[in-house]
Amino acid sequence: MRKRxxxxxxxxxxxxxxxxxxxxxxxxxxxxxxxxxxxxxFAAGFRSVLGLSITPPYQTYVxxxxxxxxxxxxxxxxxxAMASSLAMVYDxxxxxxxxxxxxxxxxWYLLAARLLASVIVGLPLVYLFLLIARHWDVRPPVxxxxxVFPALVLSGLMLGAFGLLVSSISTxxxxxxxxxxxxxxxxxxxxxxxYPIWRLAEAGPVLAMIAAWNPFSSxxxxxxxxLYLNFDPVSALVVLACFVVFFLAAVVGYDPGRGLWxxxxxxx
Amino acid sequence: xxxxxxxxLGHSFGERRVLNSVSFSVAEGGMCILLGRxxxxxxxxxxxxxxLYHARSGQIDVFGHSMRTDPAAALAQMGVxxxxxxxxxxxxxxxxxxxxxxxxGLAAGTxxxxxxxxxxxxxxxxRCDEPVRSLSGGQRRRVEIARALMHRPRILxxxxxxxxxxxxxxxxxxQHVRALCRERGIAVVWATHFxxxxxxxxxxxxxxxxxxxxxxxxxxxxxxxxxxxxxxxFDVLTDAV
Amino acid sequence: xxxxxxxxxxxxxxxxxxxxxxxxxxxxQDNTVAVVDGASMSLSTTIDVGRRPRGMALSVDKKRLxxxxxxxxxxxxxxxxNRQVTGQLPSGTDPEFFVVHxxxKRLxxxxxxxxxxxxxxxxxxxxxxTIDVGVExxxxxxxxxxxxxxxxxxxxxxxxxxxxGTFELVDNLLVDTRPRAAAFSPDGKQLxxxxxxxxxxxxxxxxxxxxxxxxxxxxxxIRREGVQAVGMEMxxxxxxxxxxxxxxxxxxxxxxxxxxxxxxxLVGQRPWHVVLSDDQKRLVSANGNSGDxxxxxxxxxEVVKSVPVGRGPWGVVIGP
Numbered sequence: 109m110r111k112r113x114x115x116x117x118x119x120x121x122x123x124x125x126x127x128x129x130x131x132x133x134x135x136x137x138x139x140x141x142x143x144x145x146x147x148x149x150f151a152a153g154f155r156s157v158l159g160l161s162i163t164p165p166y167q168t169y170v171x172x173x174x175x176x177x178x179x180x181x182x183x184x185x186x187x188x189a190m191a192s193s194l195a196m197v198y199d200x201x202x203x204x205x206x207x208x209x210x211x212x213x214x215x216w217y218l219l220a221a222r223l224l225a226s227v228i229v230g231l232p233l234v235y236l237f238l239l240i241a242r243h244w245d246v247r248p249p250v251x252x253x254x255x256v257f258p259a260l261v262l263s264g265l266m267l268g269a270f271g272l273l274v275s276s277i278s279t280x281x282x283x284x285x286x287x288x289x290x291x292x293x294x295x296x297x298x299x300x301x302x303y304p305i306w307r308l309a310e311a312g313p314v315l316a317m318i319a320a321w322n323p324f325s326s327x328x329x330x331x332x333x334x335l336y337l338n339f340d341p342v343s344a345l346v347v348l349a350c351f352v353v354f355f356l357a358a359v360v361g362y363d364p365g366r367g368l369w370x371x372x373x374x375x376x
Numbered sequence: 377x378x379x380x381x382x383x384x385l386g387h388s389f390g391e392r393r394v395l396n397s398v399s400f401s402v403a404e405g406g407m408c409i410l411l412g413r414x415x416x417x418x419x420x421x422x423x424x425x426x427x428l429y430h431a432r433s434g435q436i437d438v439f440g441h442s443m444r445t446d447p448a449a450a451l452a453q454m455g456v457x458x459x460x461x462x463x464x465x466x467x468x469x470x471x472x473x474x475x476x477x478x479x480x481g482l483a484a485g486t487x488x489x490x491x492x493x494x495x496x497x498x499x500x501x502x503r504c505d506e507p508v509r510s511l512s513g514g515q516r517r518r519v520e521i522a523r524a525l526m527h528r529p530r531i532l533x534x535x536x537x538x539x540x541x542x543x544x545x546x547x548x549x550x551q552h553v554r555a556l557c558r559e560r561g562i563a564v565v566w567a568t569h570f571x572x573x574x575x576x577x578x579x580x581x582x583x584x585x586x587x588x589x590x591x592x593x594x595x596x597x598x599x600x601x602x603x604x605x606x607x608x609x610f611d612v613l614t615d616a617v
Numbered sequence: 618x619x620x621x622x623x624x625x626x627x628x629x630x631x632x633x634x635x636x637x638x639x640x641x642x643x644x645x646q647d648n649t650v651a652v653v654d655g656a657s658m659s660l661s662t663t664i665d666v667g668r669r670p671r672g673m674a675l676s677v678d679k680k681r682l683x684x685x686x687x688x689x690x691x692x693x694x695x696x697x698x699n700r701q702v703t704g705q706l707p708s709g710t711d712p713e714f715f716v717v718h719x720x721x722k723r724l725x726x727x728x729x730x731x732x733x734x735x736x737x738x739x740x741x742x743x744x745x746x747t748i749d750v751g752v753e754x755x756x757x758x759x760x761x762x763x764x765x766x767x768x769x770x771x772x773x774x775x776x777x778x779x780x781x782g783t784f785e786l787v788d789n790l791l792v793d794t795r796p797r798a799a800a801f802s803p804d805g806k807q808l809x810x811x812x813x814x815x816x817x818x819x820x821x822x823x824x825x826x827x828x829x830x831x832x833x834x835x836x837x838x839i840r841r842e843g844v845q846a847v848g849m850e851m852x853x854x855x856x857x858x859x860x861x862x863x864x865x866x867x868x869x870x871x872x873x874x875x876x877x878x879x880x881x882x883l884v885g886q887r888p889w890h891v892v893l894s895d896d897q898k899r900l901v902s903a904n905g906n907s908g909d910x911x912x913x914x915x916x917x918x919e920v921v922k923s924v925p926v927g928r929g930p931w932g933v934v935i936g937p
Contacts, residue, residue: 110481112481113480113481114481116478116481116482116483117478117479117480117481119478120475120477120478120479121475121479123474123478124471124475127466127467127471128464128467131466131467132466157838157839158839158865158866158886159866159883159884159885159886162923167921167922168884168885168911168912168920168921168922168923169866169883169884169885169907169911169920169923170883171883204462204463204464206426206428206456206458206460206462207458207462207476208479209427210427210428210451210454210456211451211479211480212448212449212450212451212452212481213448213479214448218479247919364427364428364429364430364447365429365430
């Protein structure tokens with residue numbers, strides 16, 4: 109693999125992702141409206157007008173709007189990752205995935221490039237959301253917006269790698285819809301994205317335990333901590349480890365010798 | 377050296393055997409028609425040759441590069457037009473070609489020059505900045521062929537490229553590809569189930585139920601089987617009579 | 618990534634000014650005064666004082682801290698050098714709140730149970746006078762020129778204006794139910810009085826003694842009776858006033874010209890009193906129910922940190 113070739117391919121994949129994203133206005137719009145609706149409506153229904161008790165990294169009492177913003181940023185990454193993985197299943201059914209996979213580059217590299225491109229393309233919207241959230245008085249330190257960048261990328265990679273893995277094992281679109289219902293929503297709800305762990309513990313110790321072990325919670329907390337210029341090494345390690353595991357599994361899933369295609373013949 | 381050489385190729389999906397010890401080769405600059413009915417295993421063969429997945433058994437070499445041990449070198453020599461349409465409908469023809477060029481590591485300048493050249497040769501240059509969605513089926517096919525030629529492959533593989541097109545459209549595609557083969561010396565593997573796309577000078581490979589039934593000059597098939605025409609020969613080879 | 622974050626973090630820490638100041642908080646239920654380092658915003662130590670410490674004030678030279686210990690019916694004097702109670706002053710019974718007169722020599726103390734204001738001479742440690750006021754005197758204020766002392770009486774719902782020289786009642790003004798704190802504007806032209814039950818602040822002209830304005834506090838999502846106005850602090854330039862809103866867990870920032878509430882800060886539970894730093898750039902609230910104090914960065918308009926200090930924080934002052 110020549111370096112220049114690899115870079116050109118990455119640039120090309122990134123460019124294509126950007127063009128595709130920009131031309132899907134509806135998807136863009138709903139991607140930004142979704143977290144705002146949560147912030148404006150759901151957060152208002154969660155009575156926290158007297159302040160939530162102090163949970164790190166917050167050093168003082170915060171309103172629920174402040175608490176939920178990092179979780180909603182992670183939600184955006186999650187939905188983006190799943191939409192992107194849905195696009196991969198679609199691409200595969202429609203065939204354009206083959207084009208990518210017949211490029212004269214190692215397959216793991218092509219998958220990684222596609223994953224990275226998808227994550228990068230998703231980030232501007234997350235930042236837009238974080239900026240709009242300032243309207244709700246969610247004002248993390250200015251440097252926090254910079255510090256959260258690597259956290260968003262790493263979390264995006266983890267969720268994207270999970271999506272990639274799902275796309276490598278679900279052969280049909282219908283399966284994918286099932287995945288959306290049985291994976292995304294539980295992942296999102298049984299996490300610290302919407303409720304602090306002590307609130308989940310009030311609802312039930314099992315739920316709190318699931319949320320504590322849910323890698324999505326780690327992504328949420330990584331984003332939350334870095335946004336407020338704190339660093340939570342445990343979350344970072346969990347997210348990193350999950351990314352590596354999901355990605356390697358996805359590479360196996362797409363492996364020409366071992367993957368599902370070679371066993372079932374995904375090409376019909 | 378052979379442009380493409382298959383040696384004892386076999387594959388199965390679970391218990392279902394789809395290819396059984398298929399061997400044939402395509403000469404440099406040769407035109408090879410891969411003829412078979414639906415379900416003959418043509419598409420699986422394409423998937424294996426393009427490295428989408430590995431064959432259970434056998435060997436594939438593209439200009440001497442093994443598909444299994446050096447797929448990148450093999451794929452670099454290969455231009456592919458899949459049976460399924462693989463263009464990005466929301467992107468323009470030019471954008472689709474640029475994407476493909478980047479995957480093959482072409483510099484931006486080279487990519488632009490070739491993009492014009494190839495689209496012009498295939499007579500779709502005037503539509504190059506329109507979203508592919510607005511192009512006709514025939515035009516899309518031609519854009520796909522142009523795309524497959526961007527990285528100057530020495531062998532072009534087309535899987536049922538004329539399916540779904542009207543007769544003039546089919547004729548046009550066929551003429552383009554034959555011209556490429558003639559003028560540029562590109563080897564062609566043309567998978568089809570249309571008998572009229574076979575010409576006497578072509579190499580012919582007939583696949584049926586995963587087995588190779590014939591490999592040799594198309595002009596000889598009728599004589600060798602002592603029938604009146606290629607069509608009759610095909611019927612004989614595919615147990616239709 | 619860890620390196621990047623550590624780097625950014627160090628930038629952030631370096632960019633924060635080191636503030637050499639100390640915050641003293643009276644813990645009503647712990648019988649202590651908490652000492653909080655202003656730079657690190659962390660608890661340094663606690664000083665044991667008498668029972669039920671509430672009102673506090675620094676001596677004019679800022680070397681001593683006076684602490685009203687209501688259940689011991691006296692005022693403890695804390696030496697800020699060695700952080701120990703080094704003396705006591707008489708105060709009359711159940712002192713809750715008091716002010717140090719600008720002359721530095723006298724304290725004016727509200728005696729909650731006796732309906733009196735006692736005047737204490739610091740040097741001789743003697744009560745040198747008493748003034749009869751309404752029932753349950755509570756809030757105390759002194760004008761910058763030292764001419765007037767104001768005292769609110771909770772049950773009578775009045776503010777009493779006292780001549781600081783003659784110890785005579787100059788005027789009694791009716792205010793909203795259960796007045797808590799009183800504050801003079803730095804130029805002495807206005808007197809502000811907060812009402813706990815009504816959740817209002819009434820503004821009087823000190824010359825005409827007429828009501829010139831009223832501030833009504835509202836916190837979206839909290840019912841009217843949950844918003845109470847208690848402790849107040851006025852900025853040195855007189856442009857801004859800060860009002861603790863008790864069970865609404867908020868501190869309001871008020872524009873003194875327009876009497877408009879500029880913003881609300883979410884602090885700990887039930888802030889009683891608030892105090893400004895010497896550079897006027899931050900405000901600290903003592904939060905009675907959550908047992909902590911909240912630091913508000915006024916330049917960035919945000920609550921920075923809440924620090925646990927003990928049980929029942931009530932009074933708060935900032936010293937060097």
